[in-house]
């Protein structure tokens with residue numbers, strides 16, 4: 001049974017927003033596009049694993065948690081709970097040749113374009129996750145064994161020099177490998193399994209990647225303001241009475257500013273004032289900004305003169 005489903009990473013929406021609002025010639029576009037491609041490939045690999053696991057039907061009871069974020073920045077692509085052990089899977093979706101190196105540990109990717117790129121070692125990542133999960137289990141006195149594997153999402157990824165003792169599975173063999181798991185005598189009951197799943201969900205720590213612009217050293221002035229048309233995407237909309245109009249495709253919208261304000265929160269900061277809103281949405285006056293903000297369902301903080309509107313992140 002799946003007790004936690006995967007969310008599309010917020011970062012993808014953030015990178016998309018950043019690219020949408022950066023001028024075409026901006027020097028950081030390449031870097032952001034690369035980050036966006038990596039994030040999209042990552043979620044693509046994880047979704048492929050999810051699809052393959054739809055026919056998971058092992059002989060033992062199990063719970064699946066997709067994309068959990070445990071305390072201590074411990075993100076796990078797939079966590080499997082069984083009565084005798086926990087399995088952690090880290091999914092990699094990177095095209096080309098992947099070579100593991102040791103001393104120091106890293107992952108080198110030779111891209112199909114012939115470029116070599118270095119990444120943090122997924123071996124270190126997954127072993128650190130094992131250690132952190134072991135610590136969490138000890139705290140609640142759950143005597144479960146933990147094992148882990150790195151999953152390569154597509155057969156076109158060629159993997160070399162896998163360190164001894166590290167399991168690297170292709171996504172296609174994950175079902176088989178999980179089905180084959182040696183089940184020792186159960187250490188916990190089904191009820192305890194459920195309690196453990198609930199416990200992991202209750203202690204999740206959501207890593208907030210926002211705001212993104214400061215992370216790339218991009219200032220407010222470098223980014224285009226305004227409300228973009230949701231249909232033709234590129235053109236900015238004009239504010240009429242109670243609605244927005246695209247001069248290019250003539251779309252009328254009453255809520256196109258929702259997306260723009262979301263982008264503000266993803267890119268700049270979790271708060272906005274009426275003055276900032278007026279400038280960012282290219283509104284004619286402060287009152288128009290105030291009316292829009294009031295209807296956004298944001299939390300209001302501060303007195304009348306220093307009021308800030310805050311977007312609260314949902315878990």
Ligand SMILES: [Zn+2]
Nearest residue numbers: 229232246249
């Ligand atoms: Zn349009």
